Amino acid sequence: MSNHEADPFVGRDTPIPVVSITRPDDPPSSASAIPTPSDKQTGKHHLSAGKLRGKLESLGHGFDRPESSSRVSDRLFTMLLQQVLPSQDYDSDPHTQSQPTKDRRSRQYVERPGFSLPVMSSNFRRFNARIGVAFIFQNRLIRLFTWRQPTQTLSFLSVYTFICLDPNLLVVLPLAACLFFIMVPAFLARHPPPPAYLPTDLYPLSGPPLAAARTIKPAPELSKDFFRNMRDLQNCMEDFSRVHDALIAFISPLTNFSNDALSSLLFVLLLFTGTLLFITSHLLPWRAIFLTIGWITTCAGHPYIQDVLSTPSTSTLLSEKESESRSFLLGLSKADIELETSPEIREVEIFELQHRALHDEHGEYESYLFSPSPYAPLSPARIAGDRPKGTAFFEDVQSPRGWRWSDKKWTLDLLSREWVEERCVTGVEVEMEGERWVTDLHYADVQDESPRKWGKRKEGEGHKVFVNVTSSRQGEWRRRRWVRGVERVPMINEE
Template sequence: MNYAPRTFREFAVLKDILYGSEDGSTPSSAVDGGGNRESRKDHITDKLLERLFASTLPAADAVNGGSSNVDVAERLQDQKNRPAFSVPVMARNFSRLNARIGVVFRLQYKILRILIWRNPNHTFSALAVYSFLCLYPFLLVLFPVAVILLGFMVPAFVQRHPPPPSPLPSFPVPSEGPPLAEARELRPVPELSRDFLMNMRDIQNAMDDFTRAYDNVVGHLTRPTSFKDEQYSSAVYIALLVVGGFMFVISPYLPWRHIFLVWGWAVVCMGHPKARRFLKSSHDMYLSRREHELSNLFDSLVEQDIVLDEPAEQRHVEIFELQRQKNSDVDEWDDWLFSAAPYDSLSPQRASKQRPQGVRFLDEVWPPVGWKFAQNSAWKLDLRPEEWVLQRAVVGADVDNNSKWVYDKTLSGCRGEWRRRRWLRVCERQGAGAE
């Protein structure tokens, strides 16, 4: 079905709603009878965008990074009480977020300055706090209280009671008496201000950082975890299983407080400029070649020890040969067709008086999707018709063990007008990429 004319019409109406028609008039559908024209315009815009997305935009499959059908259904269920996609809502929410997200980036830059040793006094102070938290974990419950007191309330009090000016550097002792300044209020930054534009630049760079980090993580995790290379992923799976079991056994006996303390100091010390230069030169001089040798050694061990020679899964595919009696007085039968169902007296097709569905010849029967007939396999007659009759709970059946036909049985005990027998053939599952 061609959606182009409808799509062009919807785009034309959408353009008229957002920007007005070329003759300066306003579309009648955008004018609300109660006077609320703007809300009516936004509502129509939302509906048109939803229709455009549903009818014209393709969906990415789960293999290419998209969502599966189950994920899509769950997300739609979770989003049913949330606003639908809307360009005005998107612009408004972005503006509100940009005016308030500055505190997140200020915290990010403070942590970064600590890690790169911009001010050694701040870095050592942070390491001291981290050391106390590692050695005395019960201080974690006091940490939020200390952050609120020292990070919010004390600076707010000092701002209302500023210390008197002094030429000597000293600890800022608040002035006594009534407050000398107004209380500081945390408000969103004004639009198009310096802080607003700085937040926009930080958001832009954060999106690039997230994209690079995502691509880097996915690039390193694809080969060991996706089983695209089954030998390599199997070796990684076994190694992780062994390491996980070993850590589960010995983890209660490890001094975790001292481990976190040492690793925390080590990570922060590696961020020092001199340490970074030393680590980079050491890596380029000694470790780069070792990494390549270890990677080749691991690949050779995987190729030698991990052998994937499992045969393809095999199953039997069945087909029923149906025949119909020519005349009730003569034991003569017409070849009718080959059907996937036995077309017994209680089958839905027969109950609704529909003709059986199938093919006329056995060579026209194909295996299920994703399967193929095994090599050197042929159709074989099922020599035990009683088993599939019992498995399918076929009622009113007369089994002929000599000819392997299963006849219909009428209420009077006579044989009916239909009979069937089952044929079997071995099929095996096809691998990925097979036609």
């Protein structure tokens, strides 16, 4: 027996699933004649045996050869995934990169391989072949907390009680679990006990091992245990979805500030409780608290208690208590929490720019556009030689996203000197009255022969000396500031 290889460890307590494929000419049985909800909704039909075989034969690579089963399964999984999964890699989408919120799953945050259908198919098959141990552990936990064998559940409660009374024993728990659940079963598999129908003196109790060491191997593809893992994975995903939806339905209305007063009250209560526990946590009897919670949770899974909780009267009572608790919180929030209901008001600005040619000193300024920046002489855009950006008409100026206009029209800012000084704008001329234009100044070198600059006579009286001085005149750009009030748009809950 020691020369034989060990079989894979595939212990299960559940029945083996049966997969059947009907032929087109077979009469519908009682099981196959019942349409599923998905068939009714999507209008799809069952795949007959002839069509399934033709589809698999079209995949090639020797369908009749036994060594090609992995290739056939690989192609089959890839074909199925191509029907339900997109081929686009959303990590490289420029629209998602420009979002202000950081995506913790993006490859910009953590470097991970991109999505690929062949890799997805291969990883799914490898994962499904190795996940059986986790489902065995899950089934044992279900049997433990549903009191299938009361002695095991009471033994668990005894161990849990010892750990709660003496938390130092918690470091012994992993070692004891390794001994009793890994080492002892492995030794018994290597050295099996004598059968009950053989006398002990005829069975060797010493000497070399009588069996090969048992190892945990991945389940072979397309085997019974492989399909069991797929079934358990399917049920696990459904359980997770139900728990996730139930938690979201219970927690989200309380914490997402859809009801500002209720969420604000809950925030105050959590803040007060957290502060109180921060000060008094060392005074609480945590051993007794965890012991009580563990016993109540475990006893709640007893079949008798489950039958009591599942009665209509108990369900109605729990629903009424939940409604009363929510009503109490809503009443308390409306009585003690006062929130500002008027929308937030801000002021936005726009600059009206006018332009004329630099060489046309006596020309008229013409309207150019309305820009969010004043396009000052020393602005980066002006220095770089870029043209101003904006819109040509007042009507095209839109309010910021999430805001709406609170004033009917734009108002000219009469305090032009203040916004010029706030922005430290230089090289401009400010109108204190009138239309409040802020005009660029153009500086140029000219020759001045005024009498004030005459020098001394060298050869004759009245000899003039020309001196280069700097004069200024209005430049090619001028602007003025307009303001208008906006208010934040309130969000309406669509429920």
